[in-house]
Amino acid sequence: MVTHAFINGAAHPIEGADELEVRDPGDGSLVGTIPEAGTRGIDAAVEAARAAFPAWWATPAGERGKLVAKVADAIEAATDELAPMLTAEQGKPLRESRLELHRCVETLRHYAGLSLNIRGTSVSDLDTGTRGMTLSRPLGVVGAIVPWNFPTTLLANKLGPAFVTGNTVVAKPDETTPFVTLRLAEIAHAAGLPAGVFNVVPGSGEVTGQALASHPDVRKIAFTGSTPVGKHIMRTAADHLKRVTLELGGSDPLIILDDADVDAAISAASMGRFFNCGQACLAIKRVYADASIAEQVAQGIAEKAGRLTLGHGTTKGTQLGPLHSQEGRATIAKQLEDAVASGGEVLAGGGVPEGEVYDRGWFHEPTVVWNPSHDSAVSVDETFGPLLPVWPVDGLDDAIARANASPFGLGSSVWTNDLGRAMAAAERIDAGYTWVNSRTKVYDELPFGGLKESGYGKEHGEEALRYYTEVKSVVFRS
Ligand code: NAD
Numbered sequence: 001m002v003t004h005a006f007i008n009g010a011a012h013p014i015e016g017a018d019e020l021e022v023r024d025p026g027d028g029s030l031v032g033t034i035p036e037a038g039t040r041g042i043d044a045a046v047e048a049a050r051a052a053f054p055a056w057w058a059t060p061a062g063e064r065g066k067l068v069a070k071v072a073d074a075i076e077a078a079t080d081e082l083a084p085m086l087t088a089e090q091g092k093p094l095r096e097s098r099l100e101l102h103r104c105v106e107t108l109r110h111y112a113g114l115s116l117n118i119r120g121t122s123v124s125d126l127d128t129g130t131r132g133m134t135l136s137r138p139l140g141v142v143g144a145i146v147p148w149n150f151p152t153t154l155l156a157n158k159l160g161p162a163f164v165t166g167n168t169v170v171a172k173p174d175e176t177t178p179f180v181t182l183r184l185a186e187i188a189h190a191a192g193l194p195a196g197v198f199n200v201v202p203g204s205g206e207v208t209g210q211a212l213a214s215h216p217d218v219r220k221i222a223f224t225g226s227t228p229v230g231k232h233i234m235r236t237a238a239d240h241l242k243r244v245t246l247e248l249g250g251s252d253p254l255i256i257l258d259d260a261d262v263d264a265a266i267s268a269a270s271m272g273r274f275f276n277c278g279q280a281c282l283a284i285k286r287v288y289a290d291a292s293i294a295e296q297v298a299q300g301i302a303e304k305a306g307r308l309t310l311g312h313g314t315t316k317g318t319q320l321g322p323l324h325s326q327e328g329r330a331t332i333a334k335q336l337e338d339a340v341a342s343g344g345e346v347l348a349g350g351g352v353p354e355g356e357v358y359d360r361g362w363f364h365e366p367t368v369v370w371n372p373s374h375d376s377a378v379s380v381d382e383t384f385g386p387l388l389p390v391w392p393v394d395g396l397d398d399a400i401a402r403a404n405a406s407p408f409g410l411g412s413s414v415w416t417n418d419l420g421r422a423m424a425a426a427e428r429i430d431a432g433y434t435w436v437n438s439r440t441k442v443y444d445e446l447p448f449g450g451l452k453e454s455g456y457g458k459e460h461g462e463e464a465l466r467y468y469t470e471v472k473s474v475v476f477r478s
Contacts, residue, residue: 129478
């Protein structure tokens, strides 16, 4: 695959641009190349989005919603084409690619349904003969910058609320996962989305992403990615007082108390850690189990980890694909080394699997490490791969203190059958989400966004509409 940018409803070549290679993380083969679209690509896309904005804003919200619903239907109809493309560039098993595309479709449908809820308020008696009202206005051109771990759902979280509120979008996918995003834009256009409403510009973060974040005509940057880059985006956006939403890194704790359904909690921890090869912002990254059950919990997760089938994403039966990159795997190996050096004991996995199939991709065994030091890297930093530390704790207060002793505050889980302790945990854990006795599933209906170093602003829920609109006040005197 050799592609262009997608601007103003058509493929847009970037003459003379450097080419970036995209490789399959499961076997190293070349998937295709993209141009480094850079400032030229971003300028053309922002101009197209700016030109399309007035007519899109003037389109009734309900009509915009119907178009977004049509786009969702068209993406769903293209799942058989898109899923293998996603697996090739991202590495995840085909089954997970299909699930991701399903979530992308559902999110767009959710916002299509909310299109009729975009409204202001009124005050009938501000003063004698004076009434007031608020209008909800779109921001204009929105820049959407997303990472490689869930390229389609993380984009849908931005496209859905941006489109139904009347904004136009320039999206910059990660340089390693550009093809599905470019295809989504073609599909959306073919489904009836007007030219210029959804543009995609491929390229690296440092060059093309930076050009988008610093463009004076972009009114908002909706960013998902790492905390350091999120902070950089916020600083860059400050130059033009752009709005920002930042969905950043996490180190989600899962607490299991002594009265919990231990088997269910073990399943949730295993699923929550190893899905997408552990490369999810909301993956379970730290387990704290009451000392009376902690060893049982750690052994239970280790057993499940040991049973997972590793393989290329297209191989039938694969449950765990490769990591997305060589650097990602090297970081996990280093974090594990540090955990072991600090006193941790490896209960499952521990290294690169052996075999010809695994030599070609960035595979790492699903790994469980018991009781490393609380100041080791797996405790302090984000672990973005199939590595799970488990620690014993002394009851609820100790568990909450450990959970909160992290710079991150994205998600969190607690397993207990005591309603009072569950509520105390939900109230006291510093995180944007707490799941009680539940797998870490994100719902379109509920706002999602991290505290502390995990983010700024919310996506999902009706709440997200607020982040794509400005409120304007109007006073009427008669
Ligand atoms: P990253 O920050 O390196 O890259 C994310 C995106 O930003 C990419 O498109 C990249 O090209 C772009 N980018 C990089 N430098 C840029 C710059 N200077 N200007 C503009 N754009 C730039 O993130 P990553 O490491 O590839 O992704 C993984 C991280 O994302 C993890 O920390 C993970 O937790 C986080 N994440 C968070 C959420 C959430 O919703 N909170 C969801 C998924 C991933």
